Amino acid sequence: MTSLTVTLPIGVAVLERGWLSSNNVVLSGAPGEPTTLVDSGYCTHGPQTVALVRRHLAGRRLHTVINTHLHSDHCGGNALLQSAFGARVAIPPGEAEAATQWDMSRLSYEATGQRCERFKVDKVVAPGDVFDIAGRYWQVLAAPGHDPHSIMLFSPEEQLLISADALWQNGFGVVFPEIEGETAFREVRATLDLIAALDSTVVIPGHGSPFRDVEAALERAYRRLESFEASPDKHGWYAGKALAKFHLLEVQQEPLDEMLRWLADTPYFQLIHTRYFRGINYASWSQRIIEELQKSRAVTVSNGVVFNT
Ligand SMILES: [Zn+2]
Incomplete structure (x- = not known):
């Protein structure tokens, strides 16, 4: 394109x-x-x-x-x-x-x-x-x-x-x-x-x-x-990944445990979780957001630190 x-x-x-x-x-x-x-x-x-x-x-x-x-x-x-x-x-x-x-x-x-x-x-x-x-x-x-x-x-x-x-x-x-x-x-x-x-x-x-x-x-x-x-949870993933990526664009890098804490404490993620992913444990869901971002090469994780790419 x-x-x-x-x-x-x-x-x-x-x-x-x-x-x-x-x-x-x-x-x-x-x-x-x-x-x-x-x-x-x-x-x-x-x-x-x-x-x-x-x-x-x-x-x-x-x-x-x-x-x-x-x-x-x-x-x-x-x-x-x-x-x-x-x-x-x-x-x-x-x-x-x-x-x-x-x-x-x-x-x-x-x-x-x-x-x-x-x-x-x-x-x-x-x-x-x-x-x-x-x-x-x-x-x-x-x-x-x-x-x-x-x-x-x-x-x-x-x-x-x-x-x-x-x-x-x-x-x-x-x-x-x-x-x-x-x-x-x-x-x-x-x-x-x-x-x-x-x-x-x-x-x-x-x-x-x-x-x-x-x-x-x-x-x-x-x-x-x-x-x-057709599948609103696709929008849920999009929202979760977009907001997490935005955070990394701002901070550029962050220890993984700190980022997971941020994902747990930020109200919008709680809303996304409640609305779309209630059936998934919150910690595994936030971990998965980071994994999905890794898969699409929007972030890398190395030695316990998440980096914006
Ligand atoms: Zn806007």
């Missing part, structure tokens, strides 16, 4: 990051006009995000940071960007109150064992809103499924979609509400149907390179969704 480099329209640039930090999309105005950044990466990459954005701005002003959703890998650079550039932060409405109050019981960071530095919410950007950057219109679209509050941004003129974690070139993000016991595969499908109806020619995903073959990506996403609907 190699993708040829996609040429993006003038005024749109992707600072491609990886899996710990989401991509940062820069929507630039004309010289001298303010610039908007979509998503800000994970907190431990914050200084790198500020440096990358500063270099890209080349003297222009960063006016606004829009978050597609409030997962730690999409808004972890907000606080630093606010202090470095005085940028205003705009977030989707669903978690505006929780983020304004920094209510840890309603934000996902403690439950997932992830971190996010507190930032100030300046504005809400809601589905149905339209905004204009340098004469180009962007529509705000609701994209529930991976996260019930997520939004995407679409430029009809360029047929360009910023899809966050609703559609990647090869799949989509963990369907978090499903882990919490709510049915959300239906929302994933509705969001994929919405993307299909947009007829985008280019997608900028939350992770990975921008890509053109949207139809093939949708096909893969629908197939993955069907396999989750």
